[in-house]
Amino acid sequence: MMNRPHNGKRSVKMQQIFSGMLIGAAITLGGCATTEVVEHVENKIDPYENFNRKIFIFNDGVDNYVAEPISNAYKWITPQFMQTGVFNFFNNLKNVNVVINDVLQAKFAQSAEDTGRLAINTTVGVGGLFDVAKHVGLEQNEEDFDQTLAVWGVPQGSYLVLPFLGPSTARGIPGAVFDTAANPITYVGMPVQLVAMLNARASAEGALKFIDEAALDPYVFTRESFLQWRNNLATDGKSEVSTDIDALGDDPLDDDKDTAGQGVSADADASNKPGFALRLDADTKKIEQVSYSFSSVAQSFDSTAKSFEDAGAKVDELTKSKKYRR
C-alpha cells in the first residue's frame, strides 16, 4: 500500500480542553494581524515562522514523548475491529457539524446526503459503530466552519502553529471554536473525550509517518501540505489545480514572479527579493529574530489590551453622559 500525504495534522486535536485558550488566542492573534512587521516578513503567509517553528518543535516533542507512545499502546491493546468502530463512532458524530456546514455553504443536495449518512449510520450502523452508509454509496464529506468561512470570503490569514493543537491559520481558530461547539463529544464526559483524542492521534498516524519519511524540512512540509490541503477542501478541489497549471507553464528562471511554486503560499517568496532572506540570516542572529517575533506578539497583546481599555473608557463615558442627561 502507498502512504498518502493527507493532511498536516501534527498533533492530537485536543480541541475540547483548549477551546477556552483558543478564544483567547483568537483575540490576541487578531491583534497580531493588525500590527504587521513588514521588514522581517520572510513569507507572507507565515510571518511568524520563527515563532511557529518553536511551537512546532514543542508539539513534536509532546507527540514523540506523550501522544505517540499512548497512541501506540492504544493501537497495540485494541483489536483492529474496535479501532475501526471507535473511528466510525466519532466520525459519525462529526457529521452533525458537516450537515450544519453544508447548509451554511448552501450545499443543500450534499446536506441531504450527509443527513442520510448520519441517520443510516446512527440507526442501522448501531450508533455509528459501523459505516453502513459507505456501502450504500454515501461517502464521507469533509466540511467544517473554516471552510464555511472561506466560502463566505473570509481571508485565510497567517499560518499559525498552536501549542498542542498543531497547524492552523488565523481563520482556522474561530473555525475550530465553532467546530468544537458543534461536536456532541464536547458535551460528554472526560473518558469519552480521551478516547476521541486517542482515536485522532491513531488516525493521523499514516500522515505523520509520511511526513517523517518524506520531509526534508518537516516544518515547511507540514505547513505547505496543510495549507494546500485546506485550500483544496475549501474550494472542493476546484481552484487549486487550475491555478497550478497556469502557474507551472512559466519557466521560473525567466520570470520575476514566483510562479512555479504557486502553492497556497506561492506569493510568499514572490514578495521576497532574491537573497533577502539570506542577507537577513547573516545580518541578524536568529535569537534576535525570535525575540523580535516574541515582542511583536507581546506588542499586539498590549494593543489588544489597550483597545479593550479604550472600549471600556468609551462605555464609561457613555454611561456618564447618560447619567448627566438624567
Next chain:
Amino acid sequence: MILKNMKLAVVFMFLLFGAVSAFAADEGAATARQVVEKFQADLIAVMKEGKKLGYAGRYERLKDPVSNSHELTKIARIVVGKEWEKLSEEQQQKLVDVFSRLSIASYAHNFKDYSGESFVFDSEEETTRGGVVVHSHLVIPGDKPVKFDYMLKEKGNSWRIINIIANGVSDLALKRSEYTTILQREGFDTLINKINEKIDNYSKQ
C-alpha cells in the same frame, strides 16, 4: 493468374502499410495521456511484484519508467527556484543527479506492494500555456480513492511529467518550498546531505 498476382500485391501492400503505420505509432509522439498511462501501468506492474523484488529490485525496475516519463532535470531546477542561478554548474549537476535518485527511491519505497489498486483515467485538459493536465485517480479497495493530476509539458516530440498533484497537494510546490527554505537557511551542502539521508532511509525500509 493476374487476379492472384493482384491479390498478392494487395496483401503485400497491406503488410507494408501496416508495418509502416505500426512503426509510425511506435516512433511518433506519445500523447500526454499515453505517457501517464504507460507510467502508471509500469508502476502497478512493479507493485504486483513488489514484495518479491524488494526495494533494490523495485528501484532498478522503476529507474527507466520514472526517468523516461518525468522531466527530472527541469523539475530539479524548478524545485530550487531562483537559487538555481546561484549554483555552480557542478552543483547543478549534482542536484539533478541526487534529485533523480530521490524521485525513483520514493516511488520504490511508497509503492511497495499490491492489494488490488488500479489507476483510472478521468479527463485530459490543455492549459493556456501549452501544457496538458491528465486527471486520474487511484482506486484502492476498501479506501477512499486518491486523485492524481499529472501536469505535462512537451519535450522534443514527447510529453513529460513535470508535476503531480495528489488529492490537491502539489508535489512540486511542496518540494519547492522545502528546498528553497533549506537552501536559504542552511545552504547547498545541507540540502544534498538531507536528500541523501532520505534516499538512505527509503532503502532501509
